[in-house]
Amino acid sequence: xxxxLHRTVRVADVMGMVISVHVLTHxxxxxxxxxxxxxxxxxxxxxxxxxxxxxxxxxxxxxxxxELTLAAADPRVAEVARACEExxxxxxxxxSARFGGAFDPTGYVKGWAVESVARGxxxxxxxxxxxxxxxxxxxxxxxxxxxxxxxxxxxxxxADPARPGQLAAVVELRxxxxxxxxxxxxxxxxxxxxTGRAALGATSSTVVADSLAVADVWAxxxxxAGIDDLGWIRECPGRSGMVIGAGGRTRRWVSGVEVAAAAGxxxxxxx
Amino acid sequence: xxxxxxxxxxxxSGVVLLFSYRTSLGxxxxxxxxxxxxxxxxxxxxxxxxxSSTTSGSAAAATPSASATASxxxxxxxxxxxxxxxxxxxxxxxxxxGSAASTRFGDVQVAIxxxxxxxxxxxxxxxxxxxxxxxEIANYSLPQLISETLSAQSANIDMVSGAxxxxxGYLQSLQSAIDQAK
Numbered sequence: 030x031x032x033x034l035h036r037t038v039r040v041a042d043v044m045g046m047v048i049s050v051h052v053l054t055h056x057x058x059x060x061x062x063x064x065x066x067x068x069x070x071x072x073x074x075x076x077x078x079x080x081x082x083x084x085x086x087x088x089x090x091x092x093x094x095x096e097l098t099l100a101a102a103d104p105r106v107a108e109v110a111r112a113c114e115e116x117x118x119x120x121x122x123x124x125s126a127r128f129g130g131a132f133d134p135t136g137y138v139k140g141w142a143v144e145s146v147a148r149g150x151x152x153x154x155x156x157x158x159x160x161x162x163x164x165x166x167x168x169x170x171x172x173x174x175x176x177x178x179x180x181x182x183x184x185x186x187x188a189d190p191a192r193p194g195q196l197a198a199v200v201e202l203r204x205x206x207x208x209x210x211x212x213x214x215x216x217x218x219x220x221x222x223x224t225g226r227a228a229l230g231a232t233s234s235t236v237v238a239d240s241l242a243v244a245d246v247w248a249x250x251x252x253x254a255g256i257d258d259l260g261w262i263r264e265c266p267g268r269s270g271m272v273i274g275a276g277g278r279t280r281r282w283v284s285g286v287e288v289a290a291a292a293g294x295x296x297x298x299x300x
Numbered sequence: 301x302x303x304x305x306x307x308x309x310x311x312x313s314g315v316v317l318l319f320s321y322r323t324s325l326g327x328x329x330x331x332x333x334x335x336x337x338x339x340x341x342x343x344x345x346x347x348x349x350x351x352s353s354t355t356s357g358s359a360a361a362a363t364p365s366a367s368a369t370a371s372x373x374x375x376x377x378x379x380x381x382x383x384x385x386x387x388x389x390x391x392x393x394x395x396x397x398g399s400a401a402s403t404r405f406g407d408v409q410v411a412i413x414x415x416x417x418x419x420x421x422x423x424x425x426x427x428x429x430x431x432x433x434x435x436e437i438a439n440y441s442l443p444q445l446i447s448e449t450l451s452a453q454s455a456n457i458d459m460v461s462g463a464x465x466x467x468x469g470y471l472q473s474l475q476s477a478i479d480q481a482k
Contacts, residue, residue, distance in 0.1 A: 036482050047470035049479050051458065166475060169462040186474065187446060188462025194474050199457070200446045211463030235446060235461060271446040281446055 034161050037062055041070040044077045044139065046168030052154065053161040061157060069150040076142045079103045082135055093131050109134050109141060116246045123250040123261060125222035140208060140245025143167040172241040175203040190232040190273055198271055205268065206241035210234050210248040221253050230255015231272050238267035256280060259287055
């Protein structure tokens with residue numbers, strides 16, 4: 030077992046949400062942790078400056094108004110645009126960054142940004158033997174990592190969309206990402222690209238994957254598809270997931286196949 | 301400790317990968333479905349025999365392996381930890397079989413074995429070819445099932461995943477409480 034671990038928590042308000050970084054260390058203070066966290070926050074602010082549709086002077090806003098070409102924009106915009114196209118293809122249109130004709134990568138940027146910033150700035154922390162694990166949670170979507178050999182998992186609670194402040198489920202992981210999309214916190218803000226209407230078929234969809242960019246896209250897909258349609262999990266490269274629908278109805282899947290719930294299902298622990 | 305070689309994703313592609321690697325699993329492909337304690341809508345065969353089918357041709361794997369590589373994300377490590385923490389996750393020990401899902405390659409079914417609150421094995425008792433062969437994939441990284449939990453079991457939770465909260469919403473959030481408490 031690992032001896033007592035020290036936890037450094039840093040919180041910042043970026044991109045309209047609160048981002049929490051937790052770093053677990055074997056020593057009370059470890060050089061480099063604060064700098065890495067600060068650098069991560071700084072890069073997220075820079076990404077927001079480029080991508081925010083709430084800022085009229087962002088590259089994406091200028092691109093949408095036709096004042097900027099993709100070639101002239103920050104190179105990360107083209108990178109994201111390509112990734113959005115790929116996401117649209119692999120999800121068969123259940124995810125789209127260009128509904129209504131205008132390029133709006135907002136639904137992709139968050140997961141991608143947090144993952145790339147985490148890998149770029151927090152990833153190297155584990156090269157320091159005093160660092161045991163790190164996690165970054167951006168408004169409910171997270172990427173985590175753990176030093177090899179450390180006997181410890183990150184315990185991630187999945188918020189219950191029907192009961193604020195309470196959990197519907199728990200998942201443990203050493204390395205990887207967890208993303209949850211849904212209507213609970215901000216109402217029906219996810220549009221179904223197929224119809225242009227709000228997606229109401231699920232209140233919450235969670236995906237566990239290696240990559241937060243991937244988990245985030247597919248969690249959104251789960252809401253768009255709705256709880257009655259799990260066909261997408263076959264294409265989803267995620268490790269596991271859960272969809273919650275009206276009345277708390279829950280479906281879970283592992284590796285592309287639903288784990289069925291039935292009467293007397295030992296998985297089901299009634300609340 | 302390097303039990304994780306392949307990122308497991310038994311999406312269709314993952315299943316296909318399995319086929320491709322059957323040979324490397326060796327002859328003793330054990331059967332994982334002892335099927336305890338799970339009743340209900342289970343389609344297909346949950347063979348509990350010891351059908352140690354020796355490898356047959358990889359013809360089935362040949363065609364779809366393109367799609368396997370296409371969607372297989374590169375394998376970083378995964379969640380299978382062998383620590384013996386006990387079952388606070390609400391998972392009971394046993395082997396549970398999911399209902400069969402039809403994929404474009406045929407019906408696929410998984411069985412998972414839970415021990416000490418963790419998934420210790422994922423098996424695919426039914427997969428295309430319909431030969432009733434079983435494949436054990438315990439050597440690959442195991443996907444972690446999201447287990448349901450009793451009410452507000454916020455103790456020992458590090459992080460909360462939920463539909464995006466705004467900066468204002470954060471103040472009331474469980475994550476905020478955790479950030480302050482830890």
